[in-house]
Amino acid sequence: MKPVIALVGRPNVGKSTLFNRLTRTRNAIVADFPGLTRDRQYGDGKLGERPYTVVDTGGIGESEEGIDRPMTDQALQAVGEADAVLFLVDGRAGLTAADQQVASELRKLPKPVFLAVNKTDGLEPETAMADFYALGLSDLFPIAAAHGRGVRAMMDAVLTAFPEAEPEEDAVDNPDTVRVAVLGRPNVGKSTLINRILGEERVIVYDHAGTTRDSIEVPFTRQPRDGGEPRDYVLIDTAGIRRRGKVHETVEKFSVIKALQAVDAAQVVVLVVDAQDGITEQDLHLIGYTIEAGRALVVAVNKWDNLESDHKDWVKREVGRRLHFAPWVKVHYISALHGTGVGDLFAFVERAWDSAFIKLGSNALTRMLEDITGSHPPPRNGRFRAKLRYAHLGGSNPPTVVIHGNRTESLPNSYQRYLENRFRELLKIEGSPIRLELKSGD
Numbered sequence: 152m153k154p155v156i157a158l159v160g161r162p163n164v165g166k167s168t169l170f171n172r173l174t175r176t177r178n179a180i181v182a183d184f185p186g187l188t189r190d191r192q193y194g195d196g197k198l199g200e201r202p203y204t205v206v207d208t209g210g211i212g213e214s215e216e217g218i219d220r221p222m223t224d225q226a227l228q229a230v231g232e233a234d235a236v237l238f239l240v241d242g243r244a245g246l247t248a249a250d251q252q253v254a255s256e257l258r259k260l261p262k263p264v265f266l267a268v269n270k271t272d273g274l275e276p277e278t279a280m281a282d283f284y285a286l287g288l289s290d291l292f293p294i295a296a297a298h299g300r301g302v303r304a305m306m307d308a309v310l311t312a313f314p315e316a317e318p319e320e321d322a323v324d325n326p327d328t329v330r331v332a333v334l335g336r337p338n339v340g341k342s343t344l345i346n347r348i349l350g351e352e353r354v355i356v357y358d359h360a361g362t363t364r365d366s367i368e369v370p371f372t373r374q375p376r377d378g379g380e381p382r383d384y385v386l387i388d389t390a391g392i393r394r395r396g397k398v399h400e401t402v403e404k405f406s407v408i409k410a411l412q413a414v415d416a417a418q419v420v421v422l423v424v425d426a427q428d429g430i431t432e433q434d435l436h437l438i439g440y441t442i443e444a445g446r447a448l449v450v451a452v453n454k455w456d457n458l459e460s461d462h463k464d465w466v467k468r469e470v471g472r473r474l475h476f477a478p479w480v481k482v483h484y485i486s487a488l489h490g491t492g493v494g495d496l497f498a499f500v501e502r503a504w505d506s507a508f509i510k511l512g513s514n515a516l517t518r519m520l521e522d523i524t525g526s527h528p529p530p531r532n533g534r535f536r537a538k539l540r541y542a543h544l545g546g547s548n549p550p551t552v553v554i555h556g557n558r559t560e561s562l563p564n565s566y567q568r569y570l571e572n573r574f575r576e577l578l579k580i581e582g583s584p585i586r587l588e589l590k591s592g593d
């Protein structure tokens with residue numbers, strides 16, 4: 152399992168600096184998508200072969216009056232969902248009242264808390280830490296987040312508390328199993344949709360559901376409508392619909408961490424939103440993370456039956472506007488309750504999976520590259536012009552086109568986008584991100 156580590160600490164102690172250092176392998180989700188809230192940040196990182204997720208809980212004890220409740224609800228929720236807590240303090244500023252307040256809350260937690268004494272660069276570590284033993288936490292680490300000092304040793308200790316990740320085991324033993332996660336805020340209709348899918352005549356649900364953390368994995372096979380071979384699926388159900396059965400009274404709290412873990416465990420993400428609300432900030436967060444993770448993505452705007460017809464065009468425009476940064480994301484307008492559009496949605500999930508796992512030899516891909524550069528060659532950049540020679544597929548989910556050539560680093564971004572769009576078109580990639588990797592021979 153991939154442990155989730157929450158970063159807490161007063162403003163200015165170095166949380167963002169540490170966050171950036173810990174998530175270098177894949178940066179924060181929200182990276183370049185405009186309009187996303189930045190109250191909490193999630194990122195993935197690795198120490199050697201051991202992956203983890205870091206959550207920066209934002210500042211605590213920010214306001215003067217906040218001193219009696221130093222942890223915001225947000226921070227508390229993140230801490231509650233995390234497997235371990237990294238409590239950051241400032242070794243130069245010394246111990247503060249807010250630090251003591253936070254420590255007393257953290258000591259009550261039934262989970263490991265690690266105290267990172269930051270900014271110890273140029274200080275004698277033992278002297279810098281001396282103050283902080285008073286916090287009553289036993290695992291202290293002197294670090295300098297800005298320089299990386301001590302970070303590795305600390306993370307090593309943090310991760311030792313968790314078992315090494317086991318290789319993913321498919322509930323259905325087939326490499327072509329389609330792993331789908333159905334995500335969305337509470338009450339948008341996820342369980343209605345899942346029950347609708349699993350209740351279909353052409354679906355056989357197997358009885359050996361597995362669990363990953365808080366989600367349940369439901370294996371099933373489904374006969375495609377066109378009469379082709381049945382396909383194996385695993386449905387990753389974060390809402391716990393199967394466990395709870397039909398009873399669905401308590402509206403669960405939306406857990407971002409749970410959702411992100413489901414994204415990691417899935418190949419295709421179906422994001423369900425309520426037609427009345429459209430795509431919310433939280434949905435955009437999830438979309439950003441899903442695309443960063445390279446997963447295929449389908450958006451289902453549910454409860455379409457609830458809308459007056461003159462409102463529908465407006466909703467469609469709004470949805471399009473919010474998704475302008477990823478025009479390839481397909482939107483389906485459905486009614487899970489009545490079953491309208493669900494079949495098409497599912498057919499598209501299959502297409503998105505096929506796109507994500509496309510196979511093509513280097514010769515065919517290189518011919519495409521020649522066509523693409525032939526009709527519109529790379530522009531000159533100063534004295535240089537990139538030369539693109541050949542291409543091969545370097546990976547799936549997301550499909551990754553590796554292009555070999557010379558001076559590829561001089562290719563302008565606009566041309567890279569052109570390449571990406573043309574490859575998307577020619578490879579008929581639908582509903583999945585696509586990546587380009589440029590290699591230079593000189």
Ligand code: GDP
Pocket residue numbers: 160161162163164165166167168169269270271272294295296297298
């Ligand atoms: P946050 O508010 O907790 O996220 O803190 P930041 O990461 O924004 O850091 C606050 C300030 O502390 C910035 O000016 C950083 O450059 C500085 N800082 C962070 N880590 C270190 C460190 O290891 N040593 C020193 N000397 N300064 C640091």
Ligand code: GDP
Pocket residue numbers: 335336337338339340341342343344390399453454455456457485486487488489
């Ligand atoms: P979840 O929390 O996302 O799993 O949402 P549920 O599936 O429990 O649905 C929440 C509520 O929305 C229930 O009362 C459903 O009957 C209702 N609902 C779900 N899908 C639709 C739909 O397509 N149209 C309408 N009108 N209501 C729906």
